[in-house]
Structure formats: structure tokens, C-alpha cells
Amino acid sequence: MTQNTPLSPRPVHEAVRRVQSAAQLRALGVSAAQTAAQCLPGGPWQQLLPSVYLLHPGSPTDDDRVRGALLYAGKPPAGARRTAPGRVGPGYGEAMVTGLAALALYGFTSAPPVIALHRIDVLVPRTRRLRSTRFVQVTRAAVLPPPQRRLGVPLAPVERALADAVASLTDAATVRRILTEAVRGGYCDPAAVVRELDGAGMLGRAHVVDAVEALLAEGRAVAEGRLYEMVRAHGLPQPLWNVELSLPGSTFLGGVDAYWPEQAVALELGTRSPREEHVTFTAEREHLERLGVTVVRVTPQRLRDAAAQLSVVLRTAMMAAEDREPAAYLVVLPR
Structure with a gap:
């Protein structure tokens, strides 16, 4: 292969996102050998995760890390499903981002930005054979909730993301801030959060119990305010x-x-x-x-x-x- 020989009918960087799975690259006509050659020291690509590649030599962005985690955890598309000539589907399968990373993507100010997180939690079916690796933490569920999408990224519903975030935290003040923001920001119903925490067996943890009491009090104050407004606005x-x-x-x-x-x-x-x-x-x-x-x-x-x-x-x-x-x-x- 000469230096000017393209890796596919179109230059890959023009046809796809910066982060691609091995299956997606094969669907674009890039062989495993060609991918390995591009990832050699000093090359234009790098391996971000097992079978996931960053088609750029620089440091991965927040978007790169999130999409890479989803590609790693998602089931590879059967037959490399194409969405347009020269392109393939996102390949995320049933995987969705959860935990602190999901809260950051929802816009929680009390959650660290994705780039500051040491890990990205990804929710997958319990039957998936998959190990946590590098910055990806795999979380399993017997029944997956319907995902919410932000800029094409599938996220666990806020109440599930909160439960997974709380499971990874030991600082009572942080737990309380996150749960309080969920209510004040109108992200979800307090009772739904408590149900998720109860289902995850976390209501027995002292720092979670204290935060839940604050959550319910906050939720009650917000609901009472809406009740007063309803009576006034509708002339009851x-x-x-x-x-x-x-x-x-x-x-x-x-x-x-x-x-x-x-x-x-x-x-x-x-x-x-x-x-x-x-x-x-x-x-x-x-x-x-x-x-x-x-x-x-x-x-x-x-x-x-x-x-x-x-x-x-x-x-x-x-x-x-x-x-x-x-x-x-x-x-x-x-x-």
C-alpha cells in the first residue's frame, strides 16, 4: 500500500465520526491490518478502548469518551447496518450512559463535567458478557429502562442515573446536592428517585437516608408551591x-x-x-x-x-x- 492509497473509497475522516468501532471501520472498507497500521506510534489514529478507535492523534474530548464508551458497551451492528451511503449506524445497541456522566450530560451543575470523571458508567442488559475497562464502568440491569436522548446520546432516565450515581458516592454532601438539584431543576419526581434508590438497596446507607429526607422535604416544598399556584390560577x-x-x-x-x-x-x-x-x-x-x-x-x-x-x-x-x-x-x- 503506497502512502497515497486511501483506506476506503472515501477518506474515513470525511465519512464517519472521530470515534469508530472495529466493526464500523470494516463496514467502511478498512481492514484490521490497516487499522493497526494507522494506530502505530506517531500515527494519525489511536486505540481508545478494546475494538474502539479514535481517528485523531490528540487527546479525546468529552464527546469522544462518551461515544467510545457506548461503542464498547453496545452490541456491534449485525451486518454493519448503514444509514446512508458510506456511513453506518451508531452501533450503541441497548447501551446507555448512566451515573454521574449521564447527570453531567443532562446539565446537572452539581455533577463533575465528563472530562473530569475517572469513569463513565454505561448501563447494559444483565445478559451481556462485558468487562469494565479503562474509563468505562459497566453496570447491568435485568430490565433496561427506555433511554432518553441528548444530542444523539442515549442516557438512562434521570432517576436511574441518580441511583447509579449515588451508588458510587460516599460523600453525604455530594449526594444531597445532586438529589436536591434533581428536584429544584424539575428533572424528575422525588418519589421516582426514592423508588429507584429503594430498588437498588441503598436506603439502608446512613448518608443516603439523610439525603433522601432532604430530597423529600425539597420535593414537598416545590409541590406545595405548585399547589398554591394551581388553586389561585384556576379560581378554586x-x-x-x-x-x-x-x-x-x-x-x-x-x-x-x-x-x-x-x-x-x-x-x-x-x-x-x-x-x-x-x-x-x-x-x-x-x-x-x-x-x-x-x-x-x-x-x-x-x-x-x-x-x-x-x-x-x-x-x-x-x-x-x-x-x-x-x-x-x-x-x-x-x-
């Missing part, structure tokens, strides 16, 4: 906010976030931890409804995404109170 009657309900004689029935005593309608925000959510709320709701109180439960996510629909539900419940038997007399106290 002003309720009694954050009260405890009981029967005369101090039989405690539970606390609610909003209560309309004339219509006997109560609203409960779903901001409790998973371990108390189902049993506690169900018991309180059933008791109140036996006494003639209509209980509406809403998640922070629904309050954020469907406030207008929720206002209709509440207004309908208040109108229906005219056709119901009067509710039992309840004592209402500040919570």
Missing part, C-alpha cells in the same frame, strides 16, 4: 392548608395538605417515602371516606404536568358534595 376556593383531621374526642384521622370543610374534600400530596406511602395513605383515606370526606391524592409530577385537569377534578368533587350525605363533624387543627 381557598382551602385550609396543612391541617390535621380528627373526630371529637381526639381520634386522629390523619393530616392532609388542603381541606375544604364546607364540601368535605381533602387533598393529599404523594410525597411520602415508599415504605410509608401505601399502607399509611390507604388507611387514612379509607377512614376519612367512611366519614363522608372525599380524598383526592395527587403526585407532584401530576401537579406539575396536569394542574388544569386536577383543578377540574377538585371542582367536580366539590360540586358533588351537594348530592352526598353530610360528612361527619371533624375537628381541624394546624399540622
